[in-house]
Amino acid sequence: MSETNEMTLIASKGTLDWAYPPLILASTGIAMGKEVSVFCTFYGLNLLLKDLSHLRISPQGNPDMPMKMPFGPKWFQGINFGPKIPNIMWNIPGLELFATSMMKKTMRNNGIATIEELREICIEMGVKFIACEMTIGMFGFAREDFIEGIEFAGAATYLDVAHTSNQDLFI
């Protein structure tokens, strides 16, 4: 048994697919009675922006991504186009958006919550989000770009929070 029941996550990635793991773990952690803090740094800041609609997946340089169509007959949906499409194809403008909309449809078909829904639940249940002040400055974001109720701080604050926690994950 652990002495404390705290969990911290560092969210460092900002694509649609990588937005899921920190939000799923944070919400589940808090549902399981933990105190959860998520430190969002670099591209992970995307998770805290007011507008999440621009989050995308990128098949570019990601040859492991299974790519199955979320519509059509069963046999068609079973085909994995991922390894069949040369990666250079994803340079074509618009294809990343297409892949993103296919991914969103696949998620809907599978009853997976949207990033917006998950984030709302996280906030409702009391997950503490910390936005990395240094990367906000570096990327030229303004505080108004971010949702209400989050903390703005730096590495020392994260380490202070993590000091008493016993589950810390870098994502």
Added chain:
Amino acid sequence: MSHQTLDMCGYNCPMPILKTKQALAKMDTKETIKVTCTDKGSKKDFVAFCNQLGHTLVSQEDDGNKFIFYIEKN
């Protein structure tokens, strides 16, 4: 015995756990909730969830497609 019910069929991880947690928060101790879901991961997840929070997993049914959990609030 009357109990609360929560239908999470069609919802995937982590929604069944999150909604159950929210429903439990509104209940009194010793009250029971019946959760129905289709998420295959839930079979083990609800055991872990109850174990962690001290709720009692009174019973668990599985007909291959649907999983039903009776959870008594701690």
